[in-house]
Amino acid sequence: MSISQNRSANDNLLNLNTVSEGKMVRSDGIVVNNRGCDISDFIKVEPNAKYNISSEQPRGRDTFIYIAYYDSNRDFIKRVSARDRYSKSITVTAPTDAHYARLNMNGGRAYHHNRMFVKDGEVLPPQNFEGVYPDPNQDTIYYKGNYSTPEEALEDAAKRGGANIIFPDGRYEVALKPRVPNIRLFGTGETYFYAKSRSAVLEVREKGNGFQATGIHFRGQTIKHADTNSPLATSIYCMWIWGKDCKFSNFTSEGAIYDSLYIRGNGEMNFEASDFKIGPSNRNCLTIASGFGITLKNGVVRFKKNTYVYSTNPSRNDREPTYGGLYLADIEPPTSSLQWGNVLYENIEFINASNSSGGRQIIIQDNNRDNRNYFDITIRNCLMIKEGNHDGHAPYIRLTSKSKQKAFRGITVEGGTYNNRVIMTSKYEKLLEDCTFQNIKLDNTISFGWLITLGEDCIARNINTKTNIKVASFKVDPSTNVIVQNVTGNKNYS
16 A cells, blocks of 8 residues: 555646747737747647646746637637746636647746646645545645745635645655644645654644545654664654544554554544554554544554664653554543544554554453443454564454453454454453454464453354364353354354
């Protein structure tokens, strides 16, 4: 998986290989010699269609001067201004009888400044996730050449009441805090946001509801540790999400003092993330602290061999490095008043567990919601595997509790492959109720769970090993209506 590359150049109608240098089109349509100008060849256009003319030339210096229109016989119609002195781009509408156009440009620099002539405005980076797209009802602003810092672009978007912001390839040191709804950020494939300070690289609080981003790499570190050349994490979080209705796609995130992606909402969040790679930070790759309605799909959450992230200890002024990496993915409300639920992990590869304490954990810390511990989490078609050269273990679903709470409810596991046990706990045996486990393949293990008993309204169906050996550690409360079907080596219950 990789972040998509910007392919807008493929839609550029201006062929720089056919430019006539030292020429210009006069107001009467006659082509004359002019050392200061170049003109394009005839460009096919559509009557009454909109076209965007843009370049990367600094503002205040014209790149384009005129555009001349021609009919279907290439007979001259008129010449209009195309000066872009005060804007990165301008939009023109072809006359109703126009079928061709020629662009008059500043001469001698036809191949400079990434000059573009594109139908229907500049083509934005392709998006791979439904719902993350430029809002046609908002302004689209371009960072390059128009702003000194990304924060300045964000401030402009705030003044407009929200906007689409396009960031070209490059490295940006940021501490972004969207403070109005409906801001959308778009990268072009190699757009990197690095930590600017101790705060998060990106922090979306409630005022930033509706925030969207795609095509961006989030990095929590900016410097290297002298002895190991490993990155020093300087930001607390890479991505810290509080707001509602936020959508992310086609991104990567890693290298913070605490977490690569930290989600902490209140009530319904409607959070979605897709097509991502989340790597290690000093604490967790992924943390869901609280909130309802959280979807992550089509991604990778992965610890890497021998790539611990060093952190500048938040409690000290010195830079004493400490090894990082606790949980691969953790759901843990920080207070008893915060709750979580309606979480979906779909088509995600959970790869490698940390060697640190708790490293095998995928879920779940209890939240005692309504004193019932009803989780409402679905893990669908996921892989929980270990790479061959990794020093740790394969991850699995782990239940932990801050009390002697016995029953856990509302866990659904559908499909997927597990290198380790599917689910387990420690200290206290847990009784699962209203849980479903089906269409699961156990790889390199024959154990389904540890200290787990399936109870009321549970279903276990189509659980098999590669070698068809009996699935061990599979406990069922015979006094309840557990349904067990096609579990290798176990008789059916009904």
